[in-house]
Structures are given as structure tokens and as C-alpha cells.
Amino acid sequence: xxxxxxxxxxxxxxxxxxxxxxxxxxxxxxxxxxxxxxxxxxxxxxxxxxxxxxxxxxxxxxxxxxxxxxxxxxxxxx
Amino acid sequence: xxxxxxxxxxxxxxxxxxxxxxxxxxxxxxxxxxxxxxxxxxxxxxxxxxxxxxxxxxxxxxxxxxxxxxxxxxxxxxxxxxxxxxxxxxxxxxxxxxxxxxxxxxxxxxxxxxxxxxxxxxxxxxxxxxxxxxxxxxxxxxxxxxxxxxxxxxxxxxxxxxxxxxxxxxxxxxxxxxxxxxxxxxxxxxxxxxxxxxxxxxxxxxxxxxxxxxxxxxxxxxxxxxxxxxxxx
Amino acid sequence: xxxxxxxxxxxxxxxxxxxxxxxxxxxxxxxxxxxxxxxxxxxxxxxxxxxxxxxxxxxxxxxxxxxxxxxxxxxxxxxxxxxxxxxxxxxxxxxxxxxxxxxxxxxxxxxxxxxxxxx
Numbered sequence: 001x002x003x004x005x006x007x008x009x010x011x012x013x014x015x016x017x018x019x020x021x022x023x024x025x026x027x028x029x030x031x032x033x034x035x036x037x038x039x040x041x042x043x044x045x046x047x048x049x050x051x052x053x054x055x056x057x058x059x060x061x062x063x064x065x066x067x068x069x070x071x072x073x074x075x076x077x078x
Numbered sequence: 079x080x081x082x083x084x085x086x087x088x089x090x091x092x093x094x095x096x097x098x099x100x101x102x103x104x105x106x107x108x109x110x111x112x113x114x115x116x117x118x119x120x121x122x123x124x125x126x127x128x129x130x131x132x133x134x135x136x137x138x139x140x141x142x143x144x145x146x147x148x149x150x151x152x153x154x155x156x157x158x159x160x161x162x163x164x165x166x167x168x169x170x171x172x173x174x175x176x177x178x179x180x181x182x183x184x185x186x187x188x189x190x191x192x193x194x195x196x197x198x199x200x201x202x203x204x205x206x207x208x209x210x211x212x213x214x215x216x217x218x219x220x221x222x223x224x225x226x227x228x229x230x231x232x233x234x235x236x237x238x239x240x241x242x243x244x245x246x247x248x249x250x251x252x253x254x255x256x257x258x259x260x261x262x263x264x265x266x267x268x269x270x271x272x273x274x275x276x277x278x279x280x281x282x283x284x285x286x287x288x289x290x291x292x293x294x295x296x297x298x299x300x301x302x303x304x305x306x307x308x309x310x311x
Numbered sequence: 312x313x314x315x316x317x318x319x320x321x322x323x324x325x326x327x328x329x330x331x332x333x334x335x336x337x338x339x340x341x342x343x344x345x346x347x348x349x350x351x352x353x354x355x356x357x358x359x360x361x362x363x364x365x366x367x368x369x370x371x372x373x374x375x376x377x378x379x380x381x382x383x384x385x386x387x388x389x390x391x392x393x394x395x396x397x398x399x400x401x402x403x404x405x406x407x408x409x410x411x412x413x414x415x416x417x418x419x420x421x422x423x424x425x426x427x428x429x430x
Contacts, residue, residue, distance in 0.1 A: 001316060008323040015330045015350060024342055031346050034327075038353050041323070045360050046370045046384045048209035049129050052201075053396050054356070056217035061299060062349065062400060064224055068306045069407040070342060073414040077340040078421070084336040088329055095328075099321040105366035112387045116380050120373060128371040128383070132390040144394045151401035155408045209372065213397050276374070295397075302404050 004044055011037045022077050028066040035059040124272035124281035125206035133211070134284050138255075138266040145251065145291065152298050156305050179229050187229040194222035202292030206281045212288040216295025223300040227307065234309035240297045247294035254283055254290075320361040327354030341410045341420045345403065352399040356392045363388035 011034055018030040035058035042051035109116075115132055123131040133141055178184075201208075202215030223235065258267040273280035327350050334347030363385035369378065371386040410420070417425050 005315070005319055008319050011323060012326045012330075015327055018346060018350075019330065019334045019338065019343070024340070027343065027346055031349060034350070035353060038357055041320075041357060042360060045320075045364045046368070047360050047389045047392075048370055048372075049127075049211065049214070050356075050360060050389050050392050050396070052209060052214045053217070053393055054353075056214055056221065057396055057400050058353065060221050061217060061224070061303075062403060064303065065306065065400075065404055065407060066342070066346075068303070069411060072411050073342065074420055077343065081337055084333065087336070088333060091332070092325070092329055095321075095325045099318070099325065102321075102362060104317045104320065104361070105364060107365050108362075109365075109385050112385050115386065116371065116383060126373045128373070128386040129389045129393070132386050133393060137390060140394060144397060147398055148401045151405045154405050158405075158408045158412055207374070209370070211393075213393060299400075306404075306408070 004041065007037055007040060011041075024070050024075055024077060025067065028063060028070065031066075032059050032063040035062065120275050123268060123284065124275055125284055126276050127206050127209065127211075129209075130206050130211055130284060130288075131281070134287055135268055138287075141291070142251065142255070142266075145248065145294065148295065148298060149248065152302050152305075155302055159305050159308070177231050179231065183229045187225050191222055191226055194225070195219060198222065198292070198296065202288050203285065204278070205288040205292075206284050207276065207278070212291030213295055215288075215292040217299065219292070219296030220299035220303070223296075224303055227303065227309070234304060234307075235300060237301075237304070240301055244294050244297045244301070247290040247297075250290040251287055251294075254287060258283070320357065320364075324354045324358035324361065327351075327357065339422045341413065341422060342407075344422070345406050345410065348406070349399070349403060352395070356395055356399075359388045359392050359395070 014030050014034050014037070018027045018034070021027045021030070035054060039051050039055040039059065042054055112132075115136060116128060119128045119131050120126060123135045125131040125135070198215045198218035200215075201210040201218060202212045205211035205215075226233070255266040258269050259265045261267070261269045268282040268284070270282040272282055275281075278285075331347045331350030331354060334350065335344050338344060338347070365384050368382050368384050371383040371389070373380075373383075413425065414420055417427070419425065
């Protein structure tokens, strides 16, 4: 119980940090961490199918698609 | 000015959330429709994974809609990025010739790639027995192909083979639905024998449809990454 | 203390939705706006699953003969969220392809400097 509370607190802090970074690669990496913590929370809510889908799609393919898109545009937010 | 108005809007929405969520008790028993699915799930479909039987048997038409939405998104992405790939063909070739990934990545990815494909295939074949299914297995297969794209900057998959596998898998899904219409009068009925629960060859058409969905989603996501990188000519 | 334990998942999902909405409304970089849309998607998925959770019950897979049909959580929200996650990634890929084309045309990613529409 206390572990889930700690994870939720870290997730909110990481989401706020993602909106404040100027380097876009940092923001994307933090968003992948938010997806990973959401996948762990799905496991604690007794939903193993959804946890597997969120881990494979949210924390894997979404980050790759974002970094390819950043490579074709600009890296720093002005 | 824009910040102040948006913060006021967010405070109003937060007040709406607090008022709504206080009416929903957390952790109480509120099962309504799902009681029917849990009681008769194993007897009517033969699958021990109730989420799989809800996704493919009781709500199979919504899964057909979802496969369609994914197909349209991949199609739209290929259409939007098509002209850009032809214009940039000459410029990018010079940078790629001298770049090589490190030795650990090249060697490790050659060993890991067949294991990742095997793991993804295991997940979508056993979708009715363990947690998993077509979408998860397809995403794992796409991750395996992404690893190979990162390790070898000049290679890409055969686009024609990938398109053929993807189209045939989509046709298998719709074809099995039409066969259900021919045999029993309703689209997507479970017309194959149910078998003994908790074994591999059980629950009718569910493993066949999940194999089709797993292959289709895997090659579709690989095609999305290939279109974004602009590799195959 | 039990008030916090009963409402911490609602705070998590509501907080993610509000932070995502703040990023979409206030930030001016196009890729950051797409990151905000991703946060809203994740927040709504957590909300749907935590509504279907029942205390003391287990995952809806009858792999063991000892699991009775009255001791599993609700399987219908999990089927809905499975669809929603895949559609989220499809929309994200399409949005990023449009962002790449907009950058090709205007050479900038700032929303206030893209003035293609003239009234």
C-alpha cells in the first residue's frame, strides 16, 4: 500500500518535470518513465493483460517513434 | 494572459473531478454486465482467460473496428510521408555510408532477434490460456524488428513481403467472420468445437483470430517505423 | 489516512489528465503538445481500470481450479482499455507524421509563428 503511494507520488513529479524540460529528448525519456510506472500500477490493480500491453506499446514503441520524429525536426525548444 | 485563463479552466475542471470521483466508492463490488460473462465464460467459449473471451467472442466486432483504425493510421502515415521520402533520397545517402553501430550491439542483436520473435509468437499463440494476446505479441515482434533497425543502419525489411503478410492476416480475420455467418447465421460466431478448457487446442476460433491479429499488428507497427525512418526504397 | 488510501488512484489519474491538459493549453512547441496528449491518454486508462477494481479479489483468469467465479475483478474495463491503448499509439504516430510535414513547410515548431491561415 505504501509502495503504491510512493509510486503515484513519483509519477506526478515526473509528469510535472516533463513539462519543464527544454531539451525534448529529456522530456520523452521522462514520459517513457511515466508509462512504465503506469504499467506497474496496472499490475497492482490485478490487470495483467493491460500491464503487458502498456509496457510493450507505451514504454517501447512510443519512445522510439518520438525520438525518430525529434531527429527529423529540432531538438531544443526555444 | 493565456496562462491565467488556462489555469482558471483547469481549476474548474479539477472541481468537477473532485465532485464526480467522490461519488464512486473505490474497491466496492459494482459488477453489473460482467456477471453474465464470468459465470458462463468457460462453458460458452472454452477460453480460461475471461478478458480474451470478452475481447474476441462477446465483443468481437469492436476488435474488428480497432484493427481497422490501426490500419487506417498506418495508411495515413505512409501517404503523408511519401513525397518527403522521394525528395530526400539523394541527400541522406552520404551520411549513412560511414556510420556503423558498436560491436556489442551488432553481435547481441543477432543473438536476441530470433529469441524476441519466438517470445512474441508464444504470447499470441497462448492468448486464451495466459495473460497476453494478439496486440501484446504484435508489439513485441515490432520491438524485435526495431532492434535490428538500430543495429544495422543500412538494412531494412522486404516491404513487399511485409505487405503481403499483413493483408492476408486481415483477410483471414474477416474471412473467419464470414464463415461464421455461413455456418450459424451470425457474423463472428464461434463455430469450431470448444474442446477441453486449459489446453492449447481449445476455444474454437479464438487462437486462429489471435494469430492473425498478432501477425498483422506486428508487421503494421514495423511498417510504421520503416516509413518514419525512410529506409526502404 | 484511509482517506488517502481510498482516493490515491483517483488523484493519480486526475493529476495526469490535468497536467496533460495544462501542457496542451500553455506550451508552444508542437512536440511537447503531442507529449501532453499522450499523458491525457494514460490518465484516462488508469481511471478506467481503477473503477473496475474490487478489494481482495484477483485477476480474471481461471488457470487454477480453486478460483471461484465470485472472486475475480471486473473483466470488461480491461477489454476496453486494451483497445484504447492501441488506438492511442495509432493516433500518436499519425500526429507525429503531420508534425514532421508542418516542420518541412514552415521550418519552425512554434505554434504562434505558424500563420498559414489568413482570415
